[in-house]
Amino acid sequence: METRTGRPPRLSRAQIAATARELIETHGVQALTMRRLATELGATPMAVYHHVRNKDELLLLVLDEAAAGMQRPELPGxxxxxxxxxxxxxxxTLARVPWIVEVLTSDDLFSPAALWYPETIIEAAMAGGLGLDEAVHAYRKIWYYTVGEILVHASAARRRTANAGKTFRERIFDDVDAAQFPRLAEVGERWAELTAMDTYEAGLRALVAGLLPTR
Incomplete structure (x- = not known):
């Protein structure tokens, strides 16, 4: 077997972003450190710092890389x-990479490449009859609803993966006191199935209907 000699191959920002994203998706955002990233890359921390100055800049690099694949559908009138x-x-777009939501909600980081979403939503809200300030508030309400839905479903998916059998909550709903909580007892073991359903768009449509003025 030929032994490689000389300097190791130079790192690229794309390689750093891809490895950082893999670390986050496998172990979570908190597991990403410059030292651990360097170890995964087979490089020194100083080699990584040559490309990104700190963890915030590293996260921004990863966010920009993820935002490059965001959806921009054709829009109706x-x-x-x-x-x-x-x-x-x-x-x-966010549901495919729920770790991004954790980054966006825990810090002040944001990829400029994703500005298409608030711009488009605010413009549509203004076209629907809201003033600029009201349209911004409408966007924030939609954002809170969207983020909450993604975080709850991502957390539930992690719990299901971590538990070989039923979760604690599922066991509680299997044996709810029907005299005290008749509706919950009626739902019973179907609670997990019902709450796992994708009802985002139905809720979104109800939210939009309530946000826009009636004509």
Missing amino acids: EPGERLVIASRAMHD
Whole structure:
């Protein structure tokens, strides 16, 4: 076997971003450190610092790489439907990489490449009859709903993966006191199935209908 000599191959920003993203997706955002990333790359921390100055810049690099594959669907003319389509695209893009939501909600980091979503949603809200300030508030309400839905489903998926059998919550719903909680007892073991369903768009449409003024 030939032994390689000389300097190791130079790192690229694309290689750093890909390895950082793999670390995050496998072990979580908190596991990403410059030292651990360097170890995964087979390099020294100083070699990584040559490309990114700190963890925030590293996360921004990863966010930009992820945002490059975001959805930009064709948009209808009707403002309410435009709001729904753009918001659904935002949801579906983030749901594929839920760790991004954790980054976006825990710090002030944001990829400029993703500005298409708030711009499109705010513009559609204004076309639907809202002023600029109201449209921004409408976007924030949609954002909170979207983020909450993604985080809850991602957390539930992790619990299902971690538990070989039923989760604690599922066991509770299997044996709810029917005299005290008749509706929950009626749902019973179907609770996990019902709460795992994708009802995002139905909720989104109800939210949009409530946000836009009636004409």
